[in-house]
Amino acid sequence: MKSFLKSCTALALAISIPGQAMAQLKEIGAAEGQVNIIAWPGYIERGETDKKFDWVTKFEEASGCKVNVKTANTSDEMVALMNEGGFDLVTASGDASLRLVAGERVQPVNVDLIKSWSTVDDRLKDAPWHTVDGVHYGVPYMWGPNVLMYNTDVFKEAPKSWSVVFEETTLPDGKSNVGRVQAYDGPIHVADAAQYLMHNKPELGIKSPYELNADQYKAALDLLRQQRKLVGRYWHDAFIQMDDFKNEGVVASGSWPFQVNILKSENQPIASTIPVEGATGWADTTMMHVDAANPNCAYMWMEHTLSSNLQSDLSVWFGANPSVPAACTDGRGMQTKEGCTTNGMDDFEKIRFWQTPVSKCASQSECVPYYRWVSDYIGVIGGR
DSSP states (O other): OHHHHHHHHHHHHHSOOOGGGSOOOOSOOSOOSEEEEEEOTTSSOBSSSOTTOBSSHHHHHHHOOEEEEEEOSSHHHHHHHHHHOOOSEEEEOHHHHHHHHHTTOEEOOOGGGOTTGGGSOHHHHTOTTTEETTEEOOEEEEEEEOEEEEETTTOSSOOSSTHHHHSOOBOTTSSBOTTSEEEESSTTHHHHHHHHHHHHOGGGOOSBTTBOOHHHHHHHHHHHHHHHTTEEEEEOOHHHHHHHHHHSOOOEEEEOHHHHHHHHHTTOSEEEEOOTTOOEEEEEEEEEETTOSOHHHHHHHHHHHTOHHHHHHHHHHHTOEESSGGGGTSSSSSOOHHHHHHHTGGGGGGOEEOOOOOSSOSSSSOOOOHHHHHHHHHHHHTTO
16 A cells, blocks of 8 residues: 555656646535536435435435436546536546546645545545645545455355456356456456456566556556457446346456445345455545536535445445445444445555556556556457
C-alpha cells in the first residue's frame, strides 16, 4: 500500500492541476430542486430493486432535491459523461478521479461544509486519488475488492487462483472453461492480468499492476490475448453479467460484490473469493462537476452520503466497505462488525486500488501510459 500511495502521489505530480484557481462554495444555500448524479450500478437505491434498500426517498423529502441518476458501467464512460457535462456529481473510482481533476472537469470540495467529514475513515480523508496539494476534490463513498465470482455447482470449493479465467483448463465438473468465463470490458482489466503475473511470473519484476514497462506490458497483453480464446463475453453491464451466470452457462468471472449479493439473494448457486494472487480494487469518491448547475443540492447529497445508516445499508447491499467506519458498529443500519470484516474492512493494505497509469511512474523509469491501455485493449477484445 505504501508503494501504491507513492504511485498516486507521482501521478498527482505528473499532471497539471488547476484546482487552486477554482472557486469553492462558501456556504450552502437554498436547494435548486434536483441533483444529477453519474453512479455505478447499485450505488444509489430508492427501493426499486429491493424495498429494504432506499437511501434516496427520505433525502428528497427532507432536502427538496430530486435525485436523478445516470448509471455508468466503466470509469471511461464516467469520464466521457463528465466531459459532456450536464451532471452535478459522479461516484468516480481511482482510475478516473485524477483524470477528471487534470481535465478540469471537477472542482475542489469545501470539506468545512461537509458536517460529517470528521467521521470519514482516516485512511481515506487525504487519499491521493482525490486529494492534490492538500486540496480535496471529493468525498469518499465506498471501497472494496474486485472478486472472483463462481458457480458453486461447478466449484465445490472456492478456486484458489485466477488461472480459471486466464488459462485454458478443465474445471471440477470435467468440462473445459472455454466459453464459460468472462472478463471485464474496460482497459483497467490490464491491471488484473498484471496482478496475476506479479504472483505467477515474479521474474518479470512487476511492482505495481498499474506501472508496467514495455516488457511487463507485453506479457500482460499476451496473457489477455490468451484469455480472449476463453471468454464468452466481455462484461460491463452488471445485470447482463448476472443474467449470463443464470442463463448462459457462465461459471467464473471477475466481478463486484454487488452481483454476488443479488444472485445469492435469488438463491442462485453463487459465491465469491479473492484468490492467492490477491485482487485489484476500487475506492470511489463523490466528485462535483466544475460547472455543476445544482451545487447546493450537490453538497446536501455529499453530506447525506456520509450518514452512517446510508453507509451501513449500502455496505450490505453492495458488499463493499463504508468510508465511515462507525457504520459497521453503531447499529443505525443493517451492517455489523462481522459483516464489514467479511467485506474486507481489515484488508485495506492488501488491495491494489485502481489508478490511472502514467508514463512517469514511481517504481521504474518509464511506464506504458493509459492511452496505450485503451487502444491495445480494444485490439485484444477484437482478436488482435
